[in-house]
Amino acid sequence: MPKTCPFSSNNNSEVRYNNYLQLDKILTAQRPLSNLDGEYLFILVHQVKELWMDFINKEIFFIKRELDISTSSIKGICERISRITLIFNQLISAWDVLNTLDLAQYKSFRDNLGNASGIQSLNFRLFEFLLGNRDKEDLKYSNDIELEKLEEEATKPSVYDEIIQKLLSPIFSIDSEVIDRDYCKKHNKNLSVSNAWKSIFENKDKYGDLFLLGKSLILLEEKIIMWKSKHIEIAKKYIEKQKGTGETEGVEYLKQKRGYSFFPELMKLKAFI
Numbered sequence: 001m002p003k004t005c006p007f008s009s010n011n012n013s014e015v016r017y018n019n020y021l022q023l024d025k026i027l028t029a030q031r032p033l034s035n036l037d038g039e040y041l042f043i044l045v046h047q048v049k050e051l052w053m054d055f056i057n058k059e060i061f062f063i064k065r066e067l068d069i070s071t072s073s074i075k076g077i078c079e080r081i082s083r084i085t086l087i088f089n090q091l092i093s094a095w096d097v098l099n100t101l102d103l104a105q106y107k108s109f110r111d112n113l114g115n116a117s118g119i120q121s122l123n124f125r126l127f128e129f130l131l132g133n134r135d136k137e138d139l140k141y142s143n144d145i146e147l148e149k150l151e152e153e154a155t156k157p158s159v160y161d162e163i164i165q166k167l168l169s170p171i172f173s174i175d176s177e178v179i180d181r182d183y184c185k186k187h188n189k190n191l192s193v194s195n196a197w198k199s200i201f202e203n204k205d206k207y208g209d210l211f212l213l214g215k216s217l218i219l220l221e222e223k224i225i226m227w228k229s230k231h232i233e234i235a236k237k238y239i240e241k242q243k244g245t246g247e248t249e250g251v252e253y254l255k256q257k258r259g260y261s262f263f264p265e266l267m268k269l270k271a272f273i
C-alpha cells in the first residue's frame with residue numbers, strides 16, 4: 001500500500017471506512033433550504049438516483065466499447081444490461097419512499113425548488129441519448145457544458161444502433177436507411193429489424209446469445225417504463241394539473257415522454273420471452 005494512499009487520513013497508510021467511501025463529502029452534500037425532513041428526503045432520493053444514473057451511464061459506455069471490438073462478448077453485454085435492469089428496481093422502489101410524504105409536506109418546500117427540475121439532469125438526458133431517445137427539444141434545458149456533451153453524443157450511434165449494425169446486420173438483411181441513419185434523430189420502427197428479431201426469437205436454439213440479448217433489452221425497457229409510470233403517479237399526486245418546476249405541462253409532458261420506445265421492434269415480441 002503506497003504511503004500516499006488517498007483514502008488514508010494519516011501517514012500510517014491505514015484505509016479507513018469513512019475515508020475510503022468519502023463519507024465526509026457524501027453526508028454533508030444534503031443542503032435543504034428549509035429545516036423540513038421532507039425536503040431532506042426529496043434531495044436524498046434525487047441524489048441517490050443521480051449516483052445510480054451516473055453508474056448506469058458508465059455501464060452503457062462499457063457496453064458500447066464492447067460492441068466496438070470484433071470479439072465482443074454478447075454474454076458480457078447481457079450481464080451489464082441485466083445489472084442496469086436490477087438498478088432500476090432500486091430506483092423504482094425509491095418512489096415508494098418519496099411517496100410517504102403527504103401533499104402538505106411536499107407543498108411546504110416546493111417553492112424552494114425554484115425552476116430546478118429533473119428535466120435538467122445531465123445524467124438522465126445522457127442515459128436517454130445513449131439508448132437512442134434524442135429529441136432536440138430536450139437540449140433547451142441544458143447549460144453550455146452539458147449541451148456540448150449531449151450534442152457530441154447525438155452524433156454517435158446509440159447502443160441499439162450498434163447492436164443492429166454490429167450484431168444483426170452481418171447475419172440478417174437490414175435496410176440501408178437504418179444502417180446509414182441520422183443519429184441525431186430518433187430511431188423509427190423498421191420492418192427489416194423487426195424481421196431479424198423475429199427470426200432470432202423463433203429460433204432460440206440457433207441464435208441463443210442474440211435471443212438473450214433481445215430478452216435483456218425488453219426487460220430493461222419494461223423497467224424504464226415502470227420507473228416513468230411511478231414518476232407520473234407521484235407527479236399526479238403532488239402537482240395534479242400544474243406546470244412542473246421546469247415549466248413544462250407537468251404530468252402531460254411526463255406521459256408523452258413515457259410513450260417513447262427505445263427498442264420498438266423488440267417490444268412487439270414480448271410474448272416470446
Ligand code: HEM
Pocket residue numbers: 045046049098106117118119120121124231234235236238239243244245246247248249250251253254257
Ligand atoms: C414530488 C416529486 C416530483 C414531482 C411532482 C415531479 C414532477 C416532474 C415534472 C412535472 C417533470 C417535467 C419537467 C418539469 O416541468 O419540471 C419532471 C421531470 C423529471 N423529473 Fe420529476 N418530479 C418529482 C420527483 C422526482 C424525483 C424524485 C426524481 C428522481 C429520482 C425526478 C426525476 C425527474 C427527471 C429525470 C425528469 C426529466 C424527465 C424527462 O425529461 O423525461 N423527479 N418531474
